[in-house]
Amino acid sequence: MKEKKLNLIFILFWLIALLLVPPLFPRYLLHVFIIAHIYAAFALSWDLLAGYVGELSLGHSLFFGLGAYSIGYLSGKFGVDPWLSIGISCIVTVVWGLLIGLPCLRLRGPYLAIVTLAFQMLFFLLANSLYNLTGGEEGIRNIERVFNSTESYYYLSVFLVIIAFIICYLLVSSKYGLIFRTIRENPEAAEAAGVNIVNYKMLGYMVSALIAGLAGSYQALYLKIATPDTLSMALTFSAITIVAIGGKGTLVGAVLGSYVTTFIFDRFAFLKDYKMLMYSIVLVLCVLFFRNGLAGAVKRVLLWRKMGVDNMPGGGKA
Amino acid sequence: MVLEARGLTKRFGGLVAVSDVSLTINQGEFVGLIGPNGAGKTTLFNLLTGFHRPSAGTVVFKGEDITGLKTSGRVHLGLARTFQIVQPFPELTVSEHVQVGLLTNKRKKQINVQQEIEEILNAVGLVEKSNDLAKHLSLGQLKRLEIARAMATGPSMILLDEPFGGLGQHEIAAIQELITDLQHKGVTILIIEHVLKAIMNLCQRVIVLNEGRILAQGTPEEIINNPEVVGAYLGKTDSGQLKKVL
Amino acid sequence: MAFIQLVISGVLQGGLYALIALGLTLTLGVMRITDLSYGVYYTLGAYFSFFFIIKLGFNFVLAGILSVVLAFLIGLLVERLLLRRIISDELSVMILTFAFAYALEEIIVFVWGSPFRTLPPYAIGTLNIGGILLEKQRLVSFAVAVVLIVLVLLFLKKTRFGKALRMVSQQQHGAYLVGIDVQLIQRLTFAVGSFLAASAAVLLSPIYLVYPAMGWSPLLKAFGIVILGGMGSVKGTIIAAFALALIEVLSSYYINQSLSQVSFFVVLILVILIRPSGLFGNREGV
Ligand SMILES: Nc1ncnc2c1ncn2[C@@H]1O[C@H](COP(=O)(O)OP(=O)(O)O)[C@@H](O)[C@H]1O
Ligand SMILES: [Mg+2]
Numbered sequence: 001m002k003e004k005k006l007n008l009i010f011i012l013f014w015l016i017a018l019l020l021v022p023p024l025f026p027r028y029l030l031h032v033f034i035i036a037h038i039y040a041a042f043a044l045s046w047d048l049l050a051g052y053v054g055e056l057s058l059g060h061s062l063f064f065g066l067g068a069y070s071i072g073y074l075s076g077k078f079g080v081d082p083w084l085s086i087g088i089s090c091i092v093t094v095v096w097g098l099l100i101g102l103p104c105l106r107l108r109g110p111y112l113a114i115v116t117l118a119f120q121m122l123f124f125l126l127a128n129s130l131y132n133l134t135g136g137e138e139g140i141r142n143i144e145r146v147f148n149s150t151e152s153y154y155y156l157s158v159f160l161v162i163i164a165f166i167i168c169y170l171l172v173s174s175k176y177g178l179i180f181r182t183i184r185e186n187p188e189a190a191e192a193a194g195v196n197i198v199n200y201k202m203l204g205y206m207v208s209a210l211i212a213g214l215a216g217s218y219q220a221l222y223l224k225i226a227t228p229d230t231l232s233m234a235l236t237f238s239a240i241t242i243v244a245i246g247g248k249g250t251l252v253g254a255v256l257g258s259y260v261t262t263f264i265f266d267r268f269a270f271l272k273d274y275k276m277l278m279y280s281i282v283l284v285l286c287v288l289f290f291r292n293g294l295a296g297a298v299k300r301v302l303l304w305r306k307m308g309v310d311n312m313p314g315g316g317k318a
Numbered sequence: 319m320v321l322e323a324r325g326l327t328k329r330f331g332g333l334v335a336v337s338d339v340s341l342t343i344n345q346g347e348f349v350g351l352i353g354p355n356g357a358g359k360t361t362l363f364n365l366l367t368g369f370h371r372p373s374a375g376t377v378v379f380k381g382e383d384i385t386g387l388k389t390s391g392r393v394h395l396g397l398a399r400t401f402q403i404v405q406p407f408p409e410l411t412v413s414e415h416v417q418v419g420l421l422t423n424k425r426k427k428q429i430n431v432q433q434e435i436e437e438i439l440n441a442v443g444l445v446e447k448s449n450d451l452a453k454h455l456s457l458g459q460l461k462r463l464e465i466a467r468a469m470a471t472g473p474s475m476i477l478l479d480e481p482f483g484g485l486g487q488h489e490i491a492a493i494q495e496l497i498t499d500l501q502h503k504g505v506t507i508l509i510i511e512h513v514l515k516a517i518m519n520l521c522q523r524v525i526v527l528n529e530g531r532i533l534a535q536g537t538p539e540e541i542i543n544n545p546e547v548v549g550a551y552l553g554k555t556d557s558g559q560l561k562k563v564l
Numbered sequence: 565m566a567f568i569q570l571v572i573s574g575v576l577q578g579g580l581y582a583l584i585a586l587g588l589t590l591t592l593g594v595m596r597i598t599d600l601s602y603g604v605y606y607t608l609g610a611y612f613s614f615f616f617i618i619k620l621g622f623n624f625v626l627a628g629i630l631s632v633v634l635a636f637l638i639g640l641l642v643e644r645l646l647l648r649r650i651i652s653d654e655l656s657v658m659i660l661t662f663a664f665a666y667a668l669e670e671i672i673v674f675v676w677g678s679p680f681r682t683l684p685p686y687a688i689g690t691l692n693i694g695g696i697l698l699e700k701q702r703l704v705s706f707a708v709a710v711v712l713i714v715l716v717l718l719f720l721k722k723t724r725f726g727k728a729l730r731m732v733s734q735q736q737h738g739a740y741l742v743g744i745d746v747q748l749i750q751r752l753t754f755a756v757g758s759f760l761a762a763s764a765a766v767l768l769s770p771i772y773l774v775y776p777a778m779g780w781s782p783l784l785k786a787f788g789i790v791i792l793g794g795m796g797s798v799k800g801t802i803i804a805a806f807a808l809a810l811i812e813v814l815s816s817y818y819i820n821q822s823l824s825q826v827s828f829f830v831v832l833i834l835v836i837l838i839r840p841s842g843l844f845g846n847r848e849g850v
Contacts, residue, residue: 056658058600103837109795110598111836113658114787121780122829175421178410182418185407188369192405193415194393194422194471233780237666240659277674280667287660288649 006302007169010252011162018158022151030154032266037157038219040258041164042235043242044251045211048168050240051249052177053204054184055105056113059120060239063209065127065231066093067216072140072226082146086217093213094206101205106198108187112205120231127228139227143220153222160218161255164211168251171207180204234276241279244286247293256294320345320475320506321397326365326375328358328530335361337530338375343475343508348501350517350538351510353527354551359510360402362527363477366508367399368392379475394424398473400464402480402510406452413439413448415463419470434470442466442496458489465496475506482516490516514538526550566817569696574813576702578806579709580764584782585789585801586716587760593733593796594753597651601642601661602761602786603779604668605635609762610769610778611672614681624686628766632759639758643751665779672776681774705767712763713802716756720798729753733796788832794841 021033046060070089074080080088100119104112127134134140147153171177182190183197191197220226229235239254242261246253261279265272286293292300321343328336336358343349353359364370366377368389376385379397387395407415416435439445442462447455452463461481468476478497482490498520501507511517514524517538524541526533528550534541541547588602609631616627646664650656687700720726732739732749739746764782772778789808793800808831815827 050655054655056655058658058662103833103840107836107840110658111791111840113598113600114784114791115832115836118784118788118829118832121784122825125825178414178418179421181410181414182407185409186405189401189405189407189467190418191369191389192367192393192399192401193419193467194390195418196388196390196422198388233666237662240662244659274674276666277670280663280670283663284646284660284667287656287663288646291656 030150034157036258036262037161040161040255041215043239043254044164045208046239047243047254049208052180057116058113059116061235062120063093063212064216067213068220068226068230071217071220076140076143089217093209097209105201124231141225143224241283247295250295253293253295322378324376327373329373348507350521350524357527358530393471396474398468398471399477404460408453415467416470419467423472478509574810576706578809579706581809582802582805583709584764585786585805587757588786589801591757597657599661601665603783604665605758605761606765606782607779609765610774613766632762635762636755636759639755643754669776683770685770792835
């Protein structure tokens, strides 16, 4: 209950703050925010799966890349209307999600993690090497411009990340969220409680793939290019680290983590070369010593007073 | 007849844990399943509830062949179970354990979920704990939570795997009362118990499993006086212990 | 003739795949964790040999032995310092080992840079036996790999440690009951896995390129082989390793060069679809 209220307050403040950014801050910062929003949406999709359903998608950039390349092909190569391209790219990512999820999610064990990782590495390899099809390292250019102003791209990114957040939030705070968590906590017991765990894992995986694909599609539209970077392990890894810093299984953490990391690397540009080195070390440390992430720390501070009362003898419920 | 097993067999590699077991349970019956440790009782439950695929044999529930059905599908038909080794959702609250069972119950329209949760928790005596996380409960509470979760799925038959295991006299009495209530509500019950004494007065019929096979069935009195059954337990325990067990 | 040549190449490759996958099978069976940092020890093995041979000028036997011993010790440390703290949390283990593998890759880039490196072959030249060409280097690597595999199998069968290891792998709880120090067995098994991965790298680094991200592909192949062989089955793992190597070699020759990578994934997906318990496993999926 307390958590629900906090989340609603968070969404409201967040939205207002985001709408105040363009009038109050220099144009340049909009770009930084856009990048943060792309990461946030992507990290949210990863957190939905790992933090709630309890399945790791270690090759999650596969879906981001599929989104980006779908836009690249449709808009860049075949001149399809960009908005229509987004719709088709959603279908593409979901179909791939089905293809991978159906065999892997039936099984108990690390199958999904291994197979998504395998597919991501395969696609990365193909994107780099099949020059005629994918443009190799150069990627696919000529994606049609959809807006003339950075502001418009900014508002679209706000829309993207807020929608991603709301979808995830509605899902995890509904009965599906409870069902997801039972699967994460104890799949056998969930099945015994009547949860068809395969179906619900599929649901979580599809939504996750869809949001990741949308983030990739948006990035391709914004940067007007789709490169193999969108399929890289580094991208998945960034999302995992962002979620770990922000706090796994909180959604808010994915957003916080994205802002914090994006702005740090923007402010201290010389760190960029060491980004993945820092991420990987930070992630190891987070798993070992900072399990609840920033969101956990913030929540503890916000709820501290209340908890203090609850814990006192005679406090709390009668 | 609610549940019928025909020729159920389960092999693990070379080990035959359940061997050609056939049994029938009637509507509203209260049946005990006993046998020494490692007899295959839990494995038989796993076969009946779909946690394991049988190496051979079929399971029929309410006239429907459910051998190929997933566990959750069987639950939706009204066949619930509890686990010998408790299987809570550690980071979920007690009431959420019940809620998930209610949510997946497709045969019944949920009118007032909160009220139903409260009713079930009342029945198992966990109302005060409804907002506690399962990881903070005692073993006795967890055993009752197992039953609460199974009840929430709205079962017409419930399989209880050693619900008294590891509990003290007090807690055993509470759970005995709880399952008697269940029976009075018309729920068919199949209960595994290592210690026959605990279910002597409850069961109408007892099935004895030994080394994967059905050794005997009958009323509790018949079973106690069956020399073969005594022999099976003798193989596992000394006679002093035997008196305690039977 | 081409076919025989291909089969022989496949078998030579299969021996090394078996060596790599064997370590992972043992770790999976005994630790019950998904270790995504397994490829790290492969990478380390290659870089250590590179360092000893090229930078310090050691001969390759000494360099190889030092490399695998170092990998063994690092395995011990990693198990103790990183894994042990979180070993019961499946998801955390996967994230941690993934992060550790990535960190190591980045550290290597940081310390040694990212260029591709090569090691000189231990054995130069090719044998021509009735028209069939055999690279001496591959023969030597294969022979050493087979010796190592046989040693591991004997070790599992004959020694007390081996028996305890199998016990832990099959019946962890039972192993506790009969007084086996499960933690110790797990730690040593993890280190043996590291040792095997590093040995494979020592044997393969004269053939393939050495670079920071080189560990991922063997990691995935090892997982594929272990799944194909039926998780936890040593015999299955070895057979699957040869099967997979043959499929790769044949498909890349008869269908398309670039398909050798793809064929691996196709096989993996088909296995997961048709027989998730693998060819020799009897564990079931829920
Ligand atoms: N998943 C499994 N894999 C291998 N052997 C098992 C498995 N489950 C049970 N067994 C074996 O089957 C036999 C019967 O076990 P179980 O059904 O748990 O007995 P009980 O519940 O009667 O004590 C035991 O020998 C046990 O070791
Ligand atoms: Mg049992």
